[in-house]
Amino acid sequence: MHNNKYLQEEIIRISGVNPSKCMRCGKCSATCPAYDEMEYHPHQFVNMVECGDIEPLLNSKSLYKCLSCFACIDRCPRGVQPAKVVEAVRLTAIRKQGANHLTADMVPEIVDEDTPQQLLVSAFRKYTK
Amino acid sequence: MQRVGVFVCWCGSNIAGTVDVEAVSEALKSEPGVVFSTNYQYMCSQAGQDMIKQAVKEHNLTGIVVCSCSPRMHEATFRKTAAAAGLNPYMVEIANIREQCSWVHKDMLTGTEKAIILGKAAIAKVNLNAPLIPGESPVTKRALVIGGGIAGIQTALDIADAGFPVDIVEKKPTIGGKMAQLDKTFPTLDCAACILTPKMVDVAQNEKIRIFSYSEVTEVSGFVGNFEVTIKKNARYVKEDICTGCGACVEKCPMKRIPNEFNLGMDNRPAIYIPFAQAVPKVATIDPNACNMLKNGKCGVCSKVCAAGAIDYTQKDEYINEKYGAIVVATGFNPISMDKFDEFAYNQSKDVITSLEFERLTNAAGPSAGKLLRPSDGKHPHTIVFVQCVGSRCESCAEKGKEYCSKICCMYTAKHAMLTRDKYPDTEVYVFYIDVRTPGKNFDEFYRRAVEEYGVKYIKGMVGKVVPEGDKLKVQASDLIANKQLHIDADLVVLAAAIEPDKSARPLATMLTASMDTNDFFTEAHPKLRPVESPTAGVFLSGACQGPKDIPETVSQAGAAASKVIGLLAKDKLTGNPCVANSNELMCNGCSSCANVCPYGAITYEDKEFRMPDRTTKIRRVASVNPAVCQGCGACTVACPSGAMDLKGFANLQIMAEVDAICK
Structure with missing residues (x-):
């Protein structure tokens, strides 16, 4: 092992x-x-x-x-x-x-009007160092 | 001035490992009063004790300081040594340099420094010690057993066998306890009733034993050898001495739909009832919350059908005061509530039951007359899942379960599984376990027989959830050895619920000033060497009130508790503790502060004549302590505003001298 x-x-x-x-x-x-x-x-x-x-x-x-x-x-x-x-x-x-898996410039691509803001916040927390 | 000898113990490496014993004995040599100081590997050994005796003679010692383990461990030993050397035993002081020093420190320097300080404090105290002579108190030659399960029954029988009268107080209408509800007993599978009921009859017929059933202890005062107890005999609305237990009233009572506690609510009983056929005393009891006559004044059927005329609707609770020399606690256990374990659907389906309910289901006197039928539809279950450790060994969910292992579940589940396969071979039986714990005589053999001969399927892993679906119970569980998740359509799920002490134990412990652990189990005086005694003198422990126990263990502990009681009751007089309070009459102003805080009622007041400096006399009210009742707790010395109250052996001056020695 x-x-x-x-x-x-x-x-x-x-x-x-x-x-x-x-x-x-x-x-x-x-x-x-x-x-x-x-x-x-x-x-x-x-x-x-x-x-x-x-x-x-x-x-x-x-x-x-x-x-x-x-x-x-x-x-x-x-x-x-x-x-x-x-x-x-x-x-x-x-x-x-x-590296970072999510940068600010990537956000407009993935976001639409139904995306809750909280999702972005937690995504930044998780995928960005 | 005293001539003090100091003896520093190594306790093998227990003390010497973290305390430089040589440095301690050397440092204490120069303390005031010390004329001799030494150290030795095991002071409590014969050689160590001889060393003390020798030193007393050679150096003419008047006081002894032993730097060793806790006084709870060996103070008595060293007092005996001092007495053998011709010293008053109360001229011995112990400096605890093990539990309070070497065991809690890792560093030799700090450990040694602290040991020296503790030694100095003990020397300062012994310099002020005075010889004390203990008083004597008589022993009431009668024992009280609280709880009438197998533990209480066995203890009472053994005490009565030695010729001492015993009273059993049982809160239920009958003695018998949990064992009376069981079907068979592991590992020999004798029927529980067949081995228990003869003992219950023995209790009823024994002239030395009185049974207070449907009763509880409400007040305890006094001390070892001289307890005074108030027993509340709840009104059962039936004259116990007249009722013949014929059962005519039970048959005719119109209020028939009261959940039957004895069958754990799985069937109904009338408002007037006898818990089971072999009940002792076999006397009916009226449930005041269910009886129409008692609630609304209408009915009275039972009194009409009672040929003996035993029904008495006007009966009142009765209080009985009795003196006892010893008290045995045998309050037993209960399975914990399954309400918080939603994942097992206990409250959603009637077919998810606890193991005690399973006992009643398979008992010939149970709700289904011994046929294993599902509580929901009365059909024979073909697939049964047993879940072990439900609420036992829980750490995080202390509010949900218990941290300890309930000990009896592995064996009774093996028994249930085996008996089911034996009686109904067409039934698939699964047991989900975390560990199978079978440390008892013939226990593992029993469990293996369930697997190898009876084909019970033991699966290592826990059940995750039970979901009722149609008339099935969907059981989702993991098989950790096969590394598979299992989905079983079960007809019956049996939960091995953790056990906890009876709820009556805590208020009782308060009355007895007996200590309990965080789980409400009574604490024993020593976990290995005094397992059936409570630290409170005269209070003994029997059965599951002290920790989870099976029947063989309970019976042996019950016998052990009885032998301790007999040893106490066989004495005519008890040597008291001389470290009692006494009041300096010249300083006492008669304010009653001490009497108000005394938990033992040891302080009274008297008007006494005093000669004044001008040769007149004056009558003043002063406190006086009954040394036979005083337990030396010291509450009064703290409460006394004028400093008149003092504790012998722990005088204010002595305590202050210790504090001074530590702060120097």
Whole structure:
């Protein structure tokens, strides 16, 4: 198993989650509506981050299958918050590819009058360093 | 001036690992009064104690300071050592340099510095110590057991067996507790009623045991050996001594649709009821919230059909005062409420039930006469899903569940699963588990038998959600070993709900001044060495009120608590604690502040004649402390505005000397 200490610490820092609180009950995966779409399931995200096995997660499509519905956060008996781990890995993937993914000049192209302003704000937050 | 000896303990590496014991004993050598100072690996060992005795003789010591663990651990040990060396045992002071020093510090320098300061404080105190002689108090040779489940029953039987009278106070109309509701008991599958009801009959027939059923403890005062307790006997509107338990009233009562608590509300009972056939005492009880006669003055059928004339609508709650030497708490447990676990649809479907409800469903005396039928439509379920750890081992959701493992669920679920497969082989049984915990005699063998011989499907993983759809329950769960998400169409879902202490435990703990943990389980005096005693003298613990327990464990703890009670009641007199309050009559102005704060009622006032400087006499009102009742809590010394009240062994002067030594 590949242990990437730097990325592991980074993900733990971004998510604010302590993966060692997990008692491996799998309730997060059991409750996940996107389970069948995923190669790695919520409990595996937690477990792999705990082991520092980050690369496969970064390269997996599973990252983008999570709906951020937070059912796993609601039901986890140990308060581990798996969705935050998934989000942190996602952010790591986005940031790792370098540079800004959204600049101000790109906005007119993608925006129409139905786009809520909040979407732009959160998109800037997420895709711009 | 005292001649003080200082003994610094290493406690192996417990103290010596973070405290330079050599430096401590050296530094304390030059303190006022100290004539001898040394250190040793284990002061509490025979060799260490002999070293103290030797030093007392050689150096003519009058006071001893032991720098070691908490006084709760070994103060008694070192007092005995001092007594054996001919010193008054209250000339010993302990400086706690383990729990309050070496265990909380990592750095040798700070640890050593603090140990020296703690030692100095103890020396300053011992210099002001005076020999104390404890008083004696009598023992009331009667025990009270609060709670009439299997724990209370076993404790009462064992105490009565030794010849002491026992009273059981049970808030329900019958004794028997949770065990009376169970069907079979693991791991030997004896029928719960078959092994419990003979014990209940033994209790009823034992001349030494009185049962106060449908009663509760409302007030406790006094202290070990001399408790005074008020018991409220709730009006059951039936004369207990006349009722024969024939059940004619139960049959004829027109108010028949009251949810039956004994069957967890899965069927109904009348307003006048006997909880179950083998109830002890077998006496009817009228539910005042349901009885039309008591509510509206109309009906009276039960009194007409009662051949014995036992019905009494005018009965009032009765208060009984009794003295006891010892009190045993056996208040037991309840499953937690499933209301907050929406994901399991407990409140949406009748076919999602708790394990205790499952016990009633499979019990021959239960709502379905022992046939396993779905509560919703009375059909036989073909697929049953058991969910473990519902509300147990929860960390984040403290308001939802409990942090601890409820301990009994793994085994009773294995039992339920096995019995279902045995009786109804056409039923698919799934058990979703996080861990299977079976540390008991023949426990793991039992669980493996469920899997290997009875074909119960154990799946590692938790159920995520249960959704009622038509007459099915859609169960979504993960199989962590196969790395698959499962969708099961179940007919019945059984939740292994966490267990919690009975709600009556907390107010009772306040009455008894017995300590509890954050989960409301009673705390034992020592987790390993005094597991059935409360830190409050004379209060003992039996059964699940102290922590989750199965029946074998409960019965052994009940016996252990009984033996502790017998040991106490066998004594004619108890040696008291000499560290009690006393009032300096010359300074007391009779203001009553002390009597107002005393939780034990130990302080009274008397008018006393005093000779004045001009040779006249004057009568003044002054406080006087009953040393047998005083527990030495010290509340009065703080409340006294004139400084007249003082605590022997912890005098104001001694405490100030300690503070001075620390601040120097």
